Each structure stands twice: as C-alpha cells, then as structure tokens.
Amino acid sequence: MIFLSYGVMWIFFGVLVYTNLPTRYTIGYMVPTIPYLATAKLKKIVTTTHQPIVLEKEIQAIELFDQSPVLIMAVRRPGCAFCRKQASLLNNLSDTLQSRGVRLIAVFHETLGVDSFWPNLQWDLYFDMERRFYGPKERWLPLWHGALRLSTYWHTYKTTTSGFKGDLNGEGRLLGGMYLIHKNQLLFAHLEEAWGDEVNVDALKLALSKLKLTKMNNVMHNITIYTTKTCPYCIRAKALLQQKNLIYTEINVEDESERAKMIEKTGGKRSVPQIFIGDQYIGGCDNLYALEKKGKLDELVS
Numbered sequence: 001m002i003f004l005s006y007g008v009m010w011i012f013f014g015v016l017v018y019t020n021l022p023t024r025y026t027i028g029y030m031v032p033t034i035p036y037l038a039t040a041k042l043k044k045i046v047t048t049t050h051q052p053i054v055l056e057k058e059i060q061a062i063e064l065f066d067q068s069p070v071l072i073m074a075v076r077r078p079g080c081a082f083c084r085k086q087a088s089l090l091n092n093l094s095d096t097l098q099s100r101g102v103r104l105i106a107v108f109h110e111t112l113g114v115d116s117f118w119p120n121l122q123w124d125l126y127f128d129m130e131r132r133f134y135g136p137k138e139r140w141l142p143l144w145h146g147a148l149r150l151s152t153y154w155h156t157y158k159t160t161t162s163g164f165k166g167d168l169n170g171e172g173r174l175l176g177g178m179y180l181i182h183k184n185q186l187l188f189a190h191l192e193e194a195w196g197d198e199v200n201v202d203a204l205k206l207a208l209s210k211l212k213l214t215k216m217n218n219v220m221h222n223i224t225i226y227t228t229k230t231c232p233y234c235i236r237a238k239a240l241l242q243q244k245n246l247i248y249t250e251i252n253v254e255d256e257s258e259r260a261k262m263i264e265k266t267g268g269k270r271s272v273p274q275i276f277i278g279d280q281y282i283g284g285c286d287n288l289y290a291l292e293k294k295g296k297l298d299e300l301v302s
Helices: 002-019 034-038 081-091 094-099 143-147 150-161 201-208 217-221 232-243 256-265 285-294 296-301
Strands: 041-047 052-060 070-075 103-108 124-128 177-182 185-191 223-227 249-252 274-277 280-283
Touching: 034 177, 034 185, 041 232, 070 081, 081 103, 081 150, 094 201, 177 201, 185 201, 223 232, 232 285, 249 256, 256 274, 274 285, 280 285, 285 296
Parallel strands: 070 103, 103 124, 223 249
Antiparallel strands: 041 052, 041 124, 070 177, 177 185, 223 274, 274 280
16 A cells, blocks of 8 residues: 555656656647748638638738738737736837837737737737648647646746736637748747746746837827727728838727817817828828829928
8 A cells, every 4th residue: 555655646647747847849830931931821810809710811921921020929829817917028028129110910820808818008919711821830738737847836836916807717728929021031940848848937038129110100100090809990090000110109999088088179070090100180081092193191291
C-alpha cells in the first residue's frame, strides 16, 4: 500500500513537471510565414448591441497587408480576461502605433462574445475562417494541462488585481498570437505559449522603432470622424483614411452627448459618418471619396 502511494505521488509529480514545461516542447511551436498568412480568408465583423454580425464579403489577408503596417492580434477567446488585458496593453501603445501608421486588427476563430470583447477599442475585427492566424501548427492547450500550470494562477492574480474581468463562454484551448507586418515582411511575432502569456512589450517597441514615422496629419489638421460601430459607410471612410496613413480621431455617437455635439457642429446632420478636417466640414463617406477622386484630399492634409 505504501509503495502504491509512492507510485501515485511520483506519477502526479511527473505530470506536474510535464505540464509546466514550456509548451513549445509539449504541444509545438511554429511561426507562420507571410505567404501562409496572406491567403487567410477573413470576414469583417461589425458588432451590435446584441450579437456580432459577420459581413458576407470575404477578403484575403494580403489586402490588409497592402494598405499599411498592421499589428494583428489572434484572440484566443473573446470572453477571456487574459485576452482583454493583452488588448488593453496594445491600446496603451496607441500613440506609438499611430505615429508609425500602424493599424490595430483583431482576428477571431469564433464570433461568440466578440461584441463584448473590449467595447472601447476602435479596432478592425475579422473572423478567420480557416484559423490561419492560429497556425500552421495549431496549438491546443487541454483544459487539464492549463489547470495544472502554475503560471495560470499567477496570470489570474495579475489580471484580476488589474481590474480585468471575463467570462467562460467559448472555446479557449486554441492559443493565439500577435504579428507585426509591413510590406509583406513579418517584423515581429509572438505565439501565445500558455493562458495569459503576454507579449514582450519592449521587443514589440523595438520592432515598431524600425518603421518610419508617418506624417502626423491629424496633429496639423485635426481629422475627426463621427461614427457608430455598425455603420458600413463609417468603415469605408475609415478604410480610406487608413489606406492613406492619415491619423484621425474617431468619436462614437452611440453616446447621446457626443451625438448632440455632432448634430450641433454639422448644423443638424444626424447620419454618420460626419467628417471634419480641422474646422472644415467635409461631409459623409461619399464626400470624402469624391475629394480623393479629384485629388483634393491630399491638398487638405498636406
């Protein structure tokens, strides 16, 4: 009986050691290549009050890479408090990212909970139809494996004390990652190795420092765009500004006080988007594209 007890103890000890090894040695680790990521099939997600809506139009990820530098976070689970904390850390780098024209994008392998992922983030959201941003070797961390990792409890403590909350809805075993891409080059990659494994911010800043500073047009001209989360014309207008590496201030008029300010500023206009460059009123999405077609948009922001 004593020998049996010792045997069980040693087995448990062995399992505990195994589960706390770096997961790159237990479940694998392979950084995806740009050609692999470029062919990812994505669908734009627009969130509403009740549920996320996946837009029907399908694009390939290379269309995002061609527009400007992008920092893409492959989210493990929208309801995960660890993931929300990670998103907040990236949001704290917004000044650095904007100064280099870097767009923030989040991709998901499921849509459950996307609407509540982090309401205050003005990111572009996409559904990764083939989970390419989680591959090419998908890393699935079994629940028992994660539960026995000591780092899980340390990350839980840090996340909770930082004030981040989440839920248990959705699939949380598939580990995510982060990629900084510019001109079809992978400048930085972070593959999540465990629940709560945060990106090395200093390493990310070093990679960002290699990007050239963009012209700070919104500082000179104060580009402001009034939007709502579900407005397709707002998305189209922002896409043009992002494509031209123009930095802008986005104001969500789902807040009634902000909507009232917009209506007063535009002389009664209630539709979105409403766009200003400095004190000059541009109008809506069609007006912005008309300026671009005539070559006048560059004149306004030059």
